[in-house]
Amino acid sequence: MCGCGEPSWGWGLCAPSPILLLSLLLSAAPFGLLGEETRQVSLEAVPGWPGPPQNLLHIRAVGANSTLHYVWSSLGLPAVLLVATNTPHSFLSVNWSRLLSPEPDEGLMVLPKDSIQFSSALVFTRLFEFDSTNVSDVTAKLPGKPYPPYSLAEFSWNNITDSLDPATLSATFRGRPIHDLTKAFVNGSLSFRVQAFSTSGRPIQPPRLLHTADTCQLEVVLTGASPRGNCSLFGLEVATLSQGPDCPSVQEQRSIDDEYAPAVFQLDQLLWGSLPSGFVQWRPVAFSQKQRGRESALPCQVSPLHPTLAYSLPQSPIVQAYFGSQTNFCAFNLTFGASTGPGYWDQYYLSWSMLLGMGSPPVDALSPLVLGIMAVALGAPGLMLLGGGLILLLHHKQYSEYQPIN
C-alpha cells in the first residue's frame, strides 16, 4: 500500500498514513463482485473411486448468485484449485479414471464452464532446509547453506477422511517422505490443515487473520522431524499459475494495528490480477511452539515471484486436469526464522498460516475495544473542558450579579 522502499525515515515518502487510518476505520470490508455476506459452506471428501481412497477435498461455498469452489488434494503434490462461478448451481465433476491416469487433462472440471469467473491454483512443491550457522550477512540471498530439499512429490499422505470434521469444516493432510533414507521423519510429519468458515471471524491463536465465508485457511505445521543441523531453518516453495507473461507480485502492506498478532505490523498479500480476483494473505510470522506467543514468533521472509518452466516443477494432477498441460508457473519461497532468536530447534515445531480466498481480501479494522477506549480517552478531557467552561460562565454570571450589591 505504501510503495516506498525506504523504511520511513523521511515522512514525505510515506504520506498515505492518514488515508490508511481512514481505510482502517471504515470497518466494513467492501465486498467485491463475488463477495456475499452469507454462504452455505460445505466440506467433503470427493467419493466415487472404487479403489483405495484418494485425497480429494472439495469446499463449496454457495451464495445467492455465486459459488466458490476450493479443491484441495495431495494427489502427487499438495495443491489447491480456486474456482469462482457466477451461479449458485455450479458443481464439480471428477472423472477418476482420467484423473489418475498419466494424462489427467480434463479429468476434473467445474460445470457449467461459462459460469466461471476466475480460476487459479497453488502448488506446494518442496520443503527446504538451510544451515544458518555462520551467516552474518543479513542481506545474503539465501538464509544459509542449503541442504538437499525434500520434494513433496515424494511424500506419502494419510487418508483425510480420518481427520475430516464437518462441524469445524476442517481436514488435515499429513505426510512424510516415502523413502526416508536419513530417518529424519521417523517421529515427524509435515501437515497441511485446511479449514473453511461459514461466518466471518478470527481464530483464537495468532496470527488471527480475519476470515470470511469466502475464504479458507491453510495452516502448515512441521513437527518432530529431526533437522540436519543444529541451526536449521526451513522454507517452503510454492508455485502458482501466472495469468499472463508477468508473475503476480507480493504486496507488503504496513499497518498500525498489531492487536491480533502482537508486534507484527505487516500483512503480505498475493493478488492474481486486478480486484476482485483471488488472493493469498499472510502475516510474516511463524511460530516455534504450539502455544503461539510472542516469545516463539519467527520472522517469515518471502522471495519475489519468478517465472518457472512447468517441466522443472513436479506436476500436480489436479492442476493439470483442470488447466491442461500448457500452463505457465511462477514460484516463490517462504523462509521461516532467522539464525538468531527462537527457531525450529527449540521444540522441533514450526507453524505458519495463510488465508486463501476469492473476491476482495478482508480488511482489518480497529477493534471495538480500542475504539471504545480511545473515545473515552478523548471524550473525557473534552467533556471536562466543556463542563469547565460552563462552570466558569455561571461563576462569572454570579459574580456580576453580586457585584452591584457590594
Place this chain on the structure above:
Amino acid sequence: LGSYFCYDNPAALQTQIQRDMQVNTTKFMLLYAWYSWPNVVLCFFGGFLIDRVFGIRWGTIIFSCFVCIGQVVFALGGIFNAFWLMEFGRFIFGTGGESLAVAQNTYAVSWFKGKELNLVFGLQLSMARIGSTVNMNLMGWLYSKVEASLGSAGHTTLGVTLMIGGVTCILSLICALALAYLDQRAERILHKEQGKTGEVIKLTDVKDFSLPLWLIFIICVSYYVVVFPFIGLGKVFFMEKFKFSSQAASAINSVVYVISAPLSPVFGLLVDKTGKNIIWVLCAVATTFVSHVMLAFTLWNPWIAMCLMGVSYSLLACALWPMVAYVVPEHQLGTAYGFMQSIQNLGLAIVSIIAGVILDTRGYLFLEVFFIACVSASLVSLLSVVLLYLVNRARGGNLNYSAKQREEMKLSHTE
C-alpha cells in the same frame, strides 16, 4: 551516577535478554517492577536513614554498595542462566538506587545551599539522563563485542556484558568514597555541618492532604507511567513498526533522555521566571498525549513524536514537582514529596507488569491505547485542578500565580 547507567540496562538489551533467558515480555518487565518495589517503601525512609542512622557520608557509601552488589547479582543471574537471580539483583539494585539519588540531592543542598541550587539540580538531572543515554547506545555494541570474543551468543555473554556494565557502579562507589573523604575534610577545615535531607516524614500527615494534592499525585503517577515503561519496551516497537535497525531504535529510544538533559535546566529557569506552573504542566501533558496518539495511529516518522515527548517530559519534571509546594503547608512538604515518590514508584511497578502483559497478549497498538488512556486520566485530573482553582479563586488558591504575584505574596508574608 553509575546507577542511572544501569537502570535502563534491561531496555538496551531487551531482545538479547528475552532471547538468551527465554522469557516473555511480561517476565522481562518484572525486571523493572522489582526495581520499583523496594522504593515504594524506601522513599519514606531513605531520608530518615540518611539523617538519623547512617549520616550522609556512610549513607551514600552504603547505598552505592547496594547498587554495586545488585548489578553484580543481576549479571551473575545472566551467567548462571537463572532468571530469579536476575530479578533478585534488580531488587537489591532498586534498594540502593533511589536512596542514592536522595543522598546525592542532600550533598548538593549542603554544598550549594543559597548559591546556584537550581542549576546544580538541573545539571544533576542532565548527568543522570546522559548516563541513561550512553547506556542505551553502548550496551548493544558491548554485547556484540563480547559475543564476538566469546564466540557465541547466550546467557553467559549476557552476564559478562552486564558485569562490564557494572564497572560504572564501582566507579560511582569510588566517587562516593571520595565524596565522603572530601566532605569530611571540608567539615574539619570549614567547620561545616554535615548535610541533612531536611525531610521530616509523618505518615499521619497523609490524611490531611488536600484534594488538589491528591490530584497532583494522580497526574504524577499517570504521567510517569506512560514515559518510563514505554521507553522500557520501545526498542522493539521502533524496530517492528517503523523498520528501524537495532542501533537506530536504541538511538530514538534514548532521545527523551537526550532532550531532557540540556532542557531541564532551561525549563527550570523558564518556569522559575514565569510561574504559571499549571499552564506549563497542561502544555506538557497535552503534548505527551499528542505524541502518543501519533505513535499509535500514524506511520509518521517517530522522531517527531519522541522529540515532543522529550520536550514535554522535561517541562513536566520542572513544573510539576514545585507545584506541590504551593498546595501543602511547609511542615508537610517532606511527607508530600516522599509520598509522591513512593506512589510514583508503586505506579511504575504495577504499570510495568500490566504493560508487559498487554504487549504479550494484545500487541503494541493496544499498549499505546492504554498509555493514551493514562495520559487522558492525567489530563482529566489536571483539568480538575484547574476547575478547583477557578472555583476557589476567591479563596486565594495560589497554584497559578505568576512569578511576580508570588514575589509579592512572599513579601506580604514576611512583613
